[in-house]
Amino acid sequence: MSTAETTSVRVIKPGWCTTVQDLGRHGYQQYGVSVSGAMDRLALVIANRLVKNPDAAAALEITLVGPELLFEQAAVFAITGADLSPAIDGQGVSMWTTAAIPAGSRLTFGRRRSGARSYVAVAGGFDVPLLWGSRSTHLSTRAGGFNGRALMADDTLQVGIIASERPRIGATLAHDNRPIYSDSPSLRVVPGPQLAGARALSVLTKSPYRVSSQSDRMGYRLEGQQLPDLPAHPQISDGTTMGALQVPPDGQPILLMADAPTTGGYPKLAVVISADLSQAAQLQPGDTLTFHTTTIAEAEAALAHQWRQINEALPRRKVL
Numbered sequence: 001m002s003t004a005e006t007t008s009v010r011v012i013k014p015g016w017c018t019t020v021q022d023l024g025r026h027g028y029q030q031y032g033v034s035v036s037g038a039m040d041r042l043a044l045v046i047a048n049r050l051v052k053n054p055d056a057a058a059a060l061e062i063t064l065v066g067p068e069l070l071f072e073q074a075a076v077f078a079i080t081g082a083d084l085s086p087a088i089d090g091q092g093v094s095m096w097t098t099a100a101i102p103a104g105s106r107l108t109f110g111r112r113r114s115g116a117r118s119y120v121a122v123a124g125g126f127d128v129p130l131l132w133g134s135r136s137t138h139l140s141t142r143a144g145g146f147n148g149r150a151l152m153a154d155d156t157l158q159v160g161i162i163a164s165e166r167p168r169i170g171a172t173l174a175h176d177n178r179p180i181y182s183d184s185p186s187l188r189v190v191p192g193p194q195l196a197g198a199r200a201l202s203v204l205t206k207s208p209y210r211v212s213s214q215s216d217r218m219g220y221r222l223e224g225q226q227l228p229d230l231p232a233h234p235q236i237s238d239g240t241t242m243g244a245l246q247v248p249p250d251g252q253p254i255l256l257m258a259d260a261p262t263t264g265g266y267p268k269l270a271v272v273i274s275a276d277l278s279q280a281a282q283l284q285p286g287d288t289l290t291f292h293t294t295t296i297a298e299a300e301a302a303l304a305h306q307w308r309q310i311n312e313a314l315p316r317r318k319v320l
Contacts (some may be wrong), residue, residue, distance in 0.1 A: 007073040007159035011151050015067035020145040025134035028093025029262040036138040037074050039258045039281035044083035047121035047316040050078035052167040057125030058135035062118040066109020074103045076123040097172040115181040115282040119226045124160035168253040181282040187272050188294040194267035200227045213285045217259040226251035237265040243272035273299035275306045
């Protein structure tokens with residue numbers, strides 16, 4: 001395929017929830033616009049680097065049940081995140097590896113082996129309109145992405161022009177650098193801005209919680225030990241962020257995720273550190289999780305170590 005050719009991908013079956021996502025819509029939270037973007041940003045960046053895209057190029061986020069995609073032209077792609085048994089025309093495809101798909105071939109998905117969200121990056125990136133600097137889909141407001149919604153059968157996605165730096169087929173992320181997704185992780189947290197008291201944080205960090213079926217890209221409702229010592233009076237709404245653990249009056253925490261609202265009035269007892277958000281993004285309803293405290297210094301060191309490993313293995317594209 002020459003650098004001037006374009007590629008189109010037709011959706012035969014959409015899967016359960018397949019959306020176009022990138023690294024999010026930053027700089028507009030003061031206007032009530034959620035950041036949105038990929039739930040597992042680490043997996044999205046790795047997929048993009050494997051195909052020599054900029055880190056923020058648009059890719060597909062696939063949740064639990066994958067789509068069937070017809071590549072009408074040849075393309076180069078990579079799949080990271082959850083292992084949903086991807087295959088090209090029935091032949092298995094390696095995860096975390098750059099691969100080629102011939103024109104007229106179908107990319108399909110099957111049994112879930114690990115994780116909940118898979119990312120498909122194609123060399124050139126998915127070319128949907130920019131909205132406030134991002135191609136990410138925000139489902140609840142039907143904004144961005146492909147017509148503001150999850151993909152449907154017969155949708156056709158266009159792929160951008162391949163960069164001059166062509167990807168190498170067979171390039172792979174070493175197993176030692178690949179995330180390992182657990183269905184019962186322990187996530188590190190730092191105390192939040194509305195820490196109700198030491199007893200509430202103690203309960204949070206000593207009790208397992210289950211991801212409720214009432215969970216989505218906005219947040220996970222968690223079921224477990226009721227958190228005590230909640231403020232008796234309503235809080236003044238203030239800013240929220242992905243990873244914040246809000247506590248509504250019933251004492252059952254909500255873990256805010258990529259489509260979190262920009263502000264909220266529920267107290268934020270704790271915040272999951274950035275280095276652990278990739279693991280949180282791979283949870284599904286029914287999974288259990290625990291929390292344990294860490295310091296801001298340790299959180300910063302963990303994030304720096306995480307990205308140092310990735311940057312050494314897959315350097316970022318210098319020219320956008």
